[in-house]
Amino acid sequence: MEEIIISTLQRAMVAGTPLLLATTGEIICERSGILNLGVEGVMALGAVTAFIVTMTTGSPWLGVLAALAAGMVISVIHAFTSVTLQANQVVSGLALTMLGLGLAGMVGKPYVGKPLTIKMEDITIPVLSDIPYIGKALFSQSPFFFMAVGLALVSWFFLQRTRLGIQIRSTGENPKATETQGVNVFLIRYMSVIIGGGFSALAGAHLSISYSKSWIEGMTAGRGWIAIALTIFALWNPGRAIWAAFLFGGIFVAQYLMQPLGISPNFLAMLPYIATLLILVLISLKDPRKLNAPAMLAAPYKRGER
Amino acid sequence: MWTMWKAASPNNFNPAAVPGLMRMPKSRGGCPATLMKKIQRLEMEGISKSFHGIHANKEINLSVGSGEILGLLGENGAGKTTLMNILYGLYQPDAGQIKINGRPVRITNPMESILFGIGMVHQHFMLIQNHSVIENIALGYKDTPFFFPKIKIREKVASFSRQFNFTIDLNKKIWQLSAGEQQRVEIIKALLNGADLLILDEPTSVLTPKEIEELIIILRQMKADGHCVIFISHKLDEIMNICDRVVVLQKGSIVGSADTDQTDKKTLARMMVGRDVVFNISKEKLTKGQQILRADQIHVTGDMGLPAVKGVSFDLYENEIFGIAGVAGNGQRELAEAITGIRRIDSGKVTINGKDITNLSPRHIYDHGVSHVPEERIRFGIAPGLLLYDNAILKQHHLKKFSRRYFLKYNDVKTHTQGIVDDFKVLTHSIDNQIRNLSGGNIQKLILGREISEQPRLLVASHPTYGLDVGATEFLRHHLLKLRKQGSAVLLFSEDLEEIFELCDRIAVIFAGEFMGIFDSDDERLCEIGLMMAGSKRI
Numbered sequence: 001m002e003e004i005i006i007s008t009l010q011r012a013m014v015a016g017t018p019l020l021l022a023t024t025g026e027i028i029c030e031r032s033g034i035l036n037l038g039v040e041g042v043m044a045l046g047a048v049t050a051f052i053v054t055m056t057t058g059s060p061w062l063g064v065l066a067a068l069a070a071g072m073v074i075s076v077i078h079a080f081t082s083v084t085l086q087a088n089q090v091v092s093g094l095a096l097t098m099l100g101l102g103l104a105g106m107v108g109k110p111y112v113g114k115p116l117t118i119k120m121e122d123i124t125i126p127v128l129s130d131i132p133y134i135g136k137a138l139f140s141q142s143p144f145f146f147m148a149v150g151l152a153l154v155s156w157f158f159l160q161r162t163r164l165g166i167q168i169r170s171t172g173e174n175p176k177a178t179e180t181q182g183v184n185v186f187l188i189r190y191m192s193v194i195i196g197g198g199f200s201a202l203a204g205a206h207l208s209i210s211y212s213k214s215w216i217e218g219m220t221a222g223r224g225w226i227a228i229a230l231t232i233f234a235l236w237n238p239g240r241a242i243w244a245a246f247l248f249g250g251i252f253v254a255q256y257l258m259q260p261l262g263i264s265p266n267f268l269a270m271l272p273y274i275a276t277l278l279i280l281v282l283i284s285l286k287d288p289r290k291l292n293a294p295a296m297l298a299a300p301y302k303r304g305e306r
Numbered sequence: 307m308w309t310m311w312k313a314a315s316p317n318n319f320n321p322a323a324v325p326g327l328m329r330m331p332k333s334r335g336g337c338p339a340t341l342m343k344k345i346q347r348l349e350m351e352g353i354s355k356s357f358h359g360i361h362a363n364k365e366i367n368l369s370v371g372s373g374e375i376l377g378l379l380g381e382n383g384a385g386k387t388t389l390m391n392i393l394y395g396l397y398q399p400d401a402g403q404i405k406i407n408g409r410p411v412r413i414t415n416p417m418e419s420i421l422f423g424i425g426m427v428h429q430h431f432m433l434i435q436n437h438s439v440i441e442n443i444a445l446g447y448k449d450t451p452f453f454f455p456k457i458k459i460r461e462k463v464a465s466f467s468r469q470f471n472f473t474i475d476l477n478k479k480i481w482q483l484s485a486g487e488q489q490r491v492e493i494i495k496a497l498l499n500g501a502d503l504l505i506l507d508e509p510t511s512v513l514t515p516k517e518i519e520e521l522i523i524i525l526r527q528m529k530a531d532g533h534c535v536i537f538i539s540h541k542l543d544e545i546m547n548i549c550d551r552v553v554v555l556q557k558g559s560i561v562g563s564a565d566t567d568q569t570d571k572k573t574l575a576r577m578m579v580g581r582d583v584v585f586n587i588s589k590e591k592l593t594k595g596q597q598i599l600r601a602d603q604i605h606v607t608g609d610m611g612l613p614a615v616k617g618v619s620f621d622l623y624e625n626e627i628f629g630i631a632g633v634a635g636n637g638q639r640e641l642a643e644a645i646t647g648i649r650r651i652d653s654g655k656v657t658i659n660g661k662d663i664t665n666l667s668p669r670h671i672y673d674h675g676v677s678h679v680p681e682e683r684i685r686f687g688i689a690p691g692l693l694l695y696d697n698a699i700l701k702q703h704h705l706k707k708f709s710r711r712y713f714l715k716y717n718d719v720k721t722h723t724q725g726i727v728d729d730f731k732v733l734t735h736s737i738d739n740q741i742r743n744l745s746g747g748n749i750q751k752l753i754l755g756r757e758i759s760e761q762p763r764l765l766v767a768s769h770p771t772y773g774l775d776v777g778a779t780e781f782l783r784h785h786l787l788k789l790r791k792q793g794s795a796v797l798l799f800s801e802d803l804e805e806i807f808e809l810c811d812r813i814a815v816i817f818a819g820e821f822m823g824i825f826d827s828d829d830e831r832l833c834e835i836g837l838m839m840a841g842s843k844r845i
Contacts (some may be wrong), residue, residue, distance in 0.1 A: 166444050166455060170434045179416060182397065
């Protein structure tokens with residue numbers, strides 16, 4: 001029994017890692033007022049980039065860096081259409097998803113099914129990892145896990161406790177007022193979209209070089225969409241995203257555990273979205289202001305418009 | 307920079323005495339350091355700007371010097387705000403240049419203008435509603451430290467606001483503040499940045515008389531300290547009272563300027579509208595007809611979850627204008643919304659011609675003959691992105707004359723709109739124009755036209771002339787009186803006592819959600835209306 005609990009917890013943490021990375025990125029992006037539905041595509045591109053670079057250079061960390069760069073570069077497209085051209089962000093985001101998935105499939109064709117022999121060593125924190133039940137799950141994990149939690153905490157700190165954070169959040173709430181305070185709204189939005197893209201790509205890198213250690217088309221399997229749902233579920237707060245992501249990771253693992261008990265995996269796959277809807281409904285009923293959604297999310301900002 | 311703040315005793319801070327203090331030691335945004343000294347004189351030369359082919363500003367020349375309060379007077383849509391937005395770097399002029407202390411400068415964004423020492427308090431406050439006061443100040447303050455901004459500037463802001471007798475809880479969210487408090491946050495933001503030139507766009511429109519007096523004291527203090535102030539207004543009394551010199555704008559051009567001690571209100575009013583203005587509209591005596599509206603013990607909850615209207619009762623008759631006077635935020639908005647069906651009535655009953663309309667939907671209440679000119683015209687009165695003719699039939703699109711089954715009869719809609727535009731003198735080059743491109747006064751004329759085109763039994767008008775210029779105000783008031791003559795009832799909410807006394811047959815004074823009394827307009831007890839509005843007298 002103890003074995004099962006420990007391994008379930010551990011696998012929940014692993015499954016939650018890419019969700020947390022992508023969600024943190026999406027939160028930063030949406031806080032600046034830009035909706036990025038391209039997460040799934042950027043994630044796939046990150047996965048394939050990390051895989052190819054790791055395989056050819058033999059260094060997983062170079063793979064991670066390459067994925068980060070690829071994610072940031074492709075996100076510039078979304079930033080350009082939604083910030084500079086003030087186009088519809090939903091359309092642009094969906095296009096980014098298609099583009100990312102297609103590009104990843106094309107570039108990754110020769111690598112499909114090849115196993116990755118280079119391993120990223122797990123990081124084990126002495127003493128803490130000996131805590132019964134949770135020790136192994138929380139303190140003996142891949143570097144991605146620690147990176148995800150660390151980045152989420154740092155992002156929370158940046159958004160809530162720094163001047164830049166106030167500027168990002170203000171941009172999402174009221175870009176016009178923010179601009180009159182001398183803040184370069186366009187720069188802030190570009191930056192947020194690009195950082196968000198980088199985070200999504202990191203999530204992809206985790207999938208291909210740490211989680212499954214291989215590349216096949218469609219391996220992101222809707223995780224990008226879950227990250228977008230998680231952004232809402234976490235009420236645009238990276239701190240809350242941490243436990244929310246691992247909760248959703250747990251649901252992922254539960255799909256396999258529950259199958260023998262006759263519970264359809266399709267039902268469990270629905271759970272993240274149902275949970276998000278429930279949260280939305282419950283909070284909206286109680287006090288919509290608590291929902292905390294950026295007021296100008298997905299609204300293009302035009303300068304000099306009356 | 308932060309240590310400098312502490313060094314300069316914050317308790318008796320005088321921006322003029324230490325001109326270098328509020329400047330950044332090194333320039334940000336590429337402003338030459340030589341321009342960083344105090345603004346002695348600011349000039350705008352030949353400024354032109356047009357939007358969508360319409361001139362908002364045409365070859366404007368003006369200047370303001372240190373220790374001077376310059377009034378900028380003009381009707382709505384005269385181009386005052388556009389001109390100031392150019393000065394603040396929000397818009398780029400199509401032609402012309404700005405000079406500070408005789409040197410031409412280019413101001414391409416607000417940060418540059420802040421660094422030049424220009425501060426602006428916008429008419430529609432530039433505040434983040436969901437953020438706290440301290441976060442809003444940290445956003446606009448140029449020396450906000452990168453880490454822990456809220457904690458580090460708190461003491462500075464607190465002592466600064468104490469000096470101006472501003473008492474605001476820095477942790478409150480902006481949406482929890484009254485308009486007057488929000489304005490003070492804006493002023494603190496500008497002064498904290500060391501503004502030598504402060505632009506105030508219609509600053510008094512949201513303030514109570516007492517708050518206006520406090521504002522005037524602050525402005526005089528700033529003038530004595532050698533600041534320049536540009537005061538935008540269309541209220542002649544204020545301009546005469548506050549400003550040293552006044553520049554009058556009309557349709558984007560300067561039509562005159564004068565020292566305030568060498569001119570009078572009549573001359574200025576004439577310059578502003580280009581003709582004589584009747585200051586006292588005389589209303590005919592009419593005998594009131596049948597009862598139209600009856601409100602009985604209405605209780606309504608406000609946005610903050612607290613009771614906003616507490617047991618208000620009144621009735622309203624044909625050929626009557628019933629005024630509700632009071633300082634903003636005493637339940638007027640909630641009462642208007644309750645009667646028109648936008649807000650739920652907790653208890654009590656509203657009837658129109660004897661029919662119960664309590665908590666019906668706004669559409670059904672409209673069908674009972676209740677029209678509404680809402681208080682924030684851009685937020686609640688129109689759909690800014692839609693065209694003029696779409697906006698002209700909001701609420702009426704379902705009527706037989708505008709639709710056939712599932713389709714709108716656009717030809718009829720356009721004819722109807724053109725009629726309103728002509729009758730109500732809405733200035734626009736076409737009805738195929740997005741309504742957001744119109745000025746406030748023209749939007750309000752269209753809204754009024756829409757609301758009274760169907761001959762309502764009752765018109766609920768909330769601050770209908772708020773923020774409008776003399777010409778548009780006079781025009782709208784005439785229409786309200788016309789409606790009264792035609793047998794409708796008007797429920798008028800206004801903070802403008804002059805308007806209340808001019809138009810109303812009966813007047814109620816509201817304070818903290820309760821009526822302090824209901825009077826006929828010639829009742830002598832109304833001389834104490836000020837006391838009643840302040841809640842210190844109830845009759």
